[in-house]
Amino acid sequence: MNEALFTLRGVTRSYSGRAIVDVAALDIFRGEALAIVGPSGAGKSTLLRMLNFLERPSSGVVRFAGNDFSDSQEMPLAVRRRVTTVFQRPLLRRHSVADNVAYGLRLRGRHDAAVDVAAVLAEVGLAHLAKQPARTLSGGEAQRVALARAMILNPDALLLDEPTANLDPHNVGIIESIVARLNRERGMTVVLVTHNLFQARRLAHRVALMLDGQIVEVDDVRAFFETPRDPRTAAFVKGDMVY
Amino acid sequence: MILTRDAAVAEIVALSLQVSGIALVLSTIVGIPVGVLLGLTHFRGKRLAVSFVYTGMAFPPVVVGLFVYLMLSRSGPLGSLNWAWLPALYTPGAMILAQTIIAFPLVAGFTMAAVIGVDPALRLQVRALGASRWQTAWATLDEARAGVIAAVVAGFGGIISEVGAVMLVGGNIAGRTRVLTTAIVLETNKGNFDLAIALGLILLSIVFLTNFVILRLQGQTLDA
Numbered sequence: 001m002n003e004a005l006f007t008l009r010g011v012t013r014s015y016s017g018r019a020i021v022d023v024a025a026l027d028i029f030r031g032e033a034l035a036i037v038g039p040s041g042a043g044k045s046t047l048l049r050m051l052n053f054l055e056r057p058s059s060g061v062v063r064f065a066g067n068d069f070s071d072s073q074e075m076p077l078a079v080r081r082r083v084t085t086v087f088q089r090p091l092l093r094r095h096s097v098a099d100n101v102a103y104g105l106r107l108r109g110r111h112d113a114a115v116d117v118a119a120v121l122a123e124v125g126l127a128h129l130a131k132q133p134a135r136t137l138s139g140g141e142a143q144r145v146a147l148a149r150a151m152i153l154n155p156d157a158l159l160l161d162e163p164t165a166n167l168d169p170h171n172v173g174i175i176e177s178i179v180a181r182l183n184r185e186r187g188m189t190v191v192l193v194t195h196n197l198f199q200a201r202r203l204a205h206r207v208a209l210m211l212d213g214q215i216v217e218v219d220d221v222r223a224f225f226e227t228p229r230d231p232r233t234a235a236f237v238k239g240d241m242v243y
Numbered sequence: 244m245i246l247t248r249d250a251a252v253a254e255i256v257a258l259s260l261q262v263s264g265i266a267l268v269l270s271t272i273v274g275i276p277v278g279v280l281l282g283l284t285h286f287r288g289k290r291l292a293v294s295f296v297y298t299g300m301a302f303p304p305v306v307v308g309l310f311v312y313l314m315l316s317r318s319g320p321l322g323s324l325n326w327a328w329l330p331a332l333y334t335p336g337a338m339i340l341a342q343t344i345i346a347f348p349l350v351a352g353f354t355m356a357a358v359i360g361v362d363p364a365l366r367l368q369v370r371a372l373g374a375s376r377w378q379t380a381w382a383t384l385d386e387a388r389a390g391v392i393a394a395v396v397a398g399f400g401g402i403i404s405e406v407g408a409v410m411l412v413g414g415n416i417a418g419r420t421r422v423l424t425t426a427i428v429l430e431t432n433k434g435n436f437d438l439a440i441a442l443g444l445i446l447l448s449i450v451f452l453t454n455f456v457i458l459r460l461q462g463q464t465l466d467a
Contacts, residue, residue, distance in 0.1 A: 049367070052371050054367055054370055054371060077373070077375055080373065081373035084371055084372055084373065085368075085371040087364065087367075087368060087371075089364060091362070091364055091365050091368040093365070093369075093382070093385070093386065094386065103372060104372040104373055107372060107373050107374050107375075107378050108373060149372065150372075153372070153373065159371075
């Protein structure tokens with residue numbers, strides 16, 4: 001787990017002159033599960049969008065597998081396709097569940113994905129809903145479809161932006177166990193943005209605290225929660241930080 | 244008269260469908276991509292371009308007819324060039340040109356509004372799944388399908404029932420450029436109210452049938 005898949009150096013993202021993200025240095029290692037925690041508005045989701053090459057940094061470089069992504073350098077489509085995101089809202093298209101799951105493969109020119117779709121839907125426990133219109137699903141089911149849609153692409157890095165924020169404990173448990181399996185069994189790199197510290201503790205190898213666009217501290221999960229170095233981290237994990 | 248299928252009436256109906264149908268296809272081919280471009284991209288002068296489209300949506304057809312008439316007349320800037328591919332005045336080609344100009348801003352403007360209405364987060368998700376710029380635009384258009392169909396309906400409605408422009412550039416010549424709307428005006432002026440009403444009913448039927456078919460398409464989209 002020592003090879004950096006993402007290397008961020010001097011990465012900022014500004015809107016109207018205000019820096020939303022200002023990360024001096026961050027390495028995300030291949031095969032690890034990194035949780036990014038922090039209050040709302042800390043810049044976590046913006047950082048995630050830059051990791052998926054959806055938003056260019058205002059300055060600095062996001063390096064992914066040897067390819068640079070910056071204000072002046074677009075990421076090639078083939079490289080961009082090695083990373084995908086599951087957002088807080090499932091954002092399914094107005095087609096069947098199976099069509100939604102197959103969508104990413106179709107974008108890559110694969111139109112014979114029925115077997116793979118069936119397998120992935122079975123993995124998320126929704127094989128029986130394959131033909132159902134996706135927009136008739138419950139919130140938990142829809143988010144599992146969104147996860148299946150990402151899993152089928154077998155990305156190098158799976159980015160999760162508060163994927164269980166609106167879900168009941170049953171669906172949270174299902175999604176967490178799938179993500180853990182993807183990370184531990186398939187070696188998929190996972191970057192999880194979450195408000196749920198317990199979730200970070202359950203899923204992540206390392207945890208980073210983000211405040212006002214900056215990474216305050218990033219450490220192994222145990223050290224982050226038990227012996228934080230920064231007083232702000234200590235306050236955050238104890239729930240003493242008022243924001 | 245409708246039941247006896249008068250040959251002249253059949254000819255008028257056929258020409259109406261031909262002129263408005265071709266104009267709608269042309270304006271759709273140009274208008275949908277322009278609408279997507281205006282809705283999804285940012286470029287210098289976009290505000291001005293949108294203003295032109297909005298102005299075009301409210302443009303009186305008879306003024307478009309006058310514009311095309313002046314352009315295509317022998318002493319006009321285009322007519323004097325004698326280009327073989329340019330339609331001459333008082334031909335179906337000139338009528339198609341005028342109706343294409345009338346329908347284009349309607350199709351483009353409503354398409355633009357439809358794609359702007361698609362949740363930007365969905366576009367982001369599509370890109371996150373690995374869509375190229377074109378694939379993202381296509382997915383957005385697919386999501387906005389109901390609105391895009393409405394744009395085409397608006398374009399069709401704007402030209403099938405239009406009379407001023409086709410009268411000016413077509414001339415309402417029997418057997419050559421007479422369409423339903425110009426025939427209704429003529430027969431009314433002649434006092435042939437029964438014939439004018441019959442032609443009006445045919446026009447209404449065409450509009451109703453077309454919209455019925457389109458509504459069914461839109462219904463499938465909305466139900467999906």
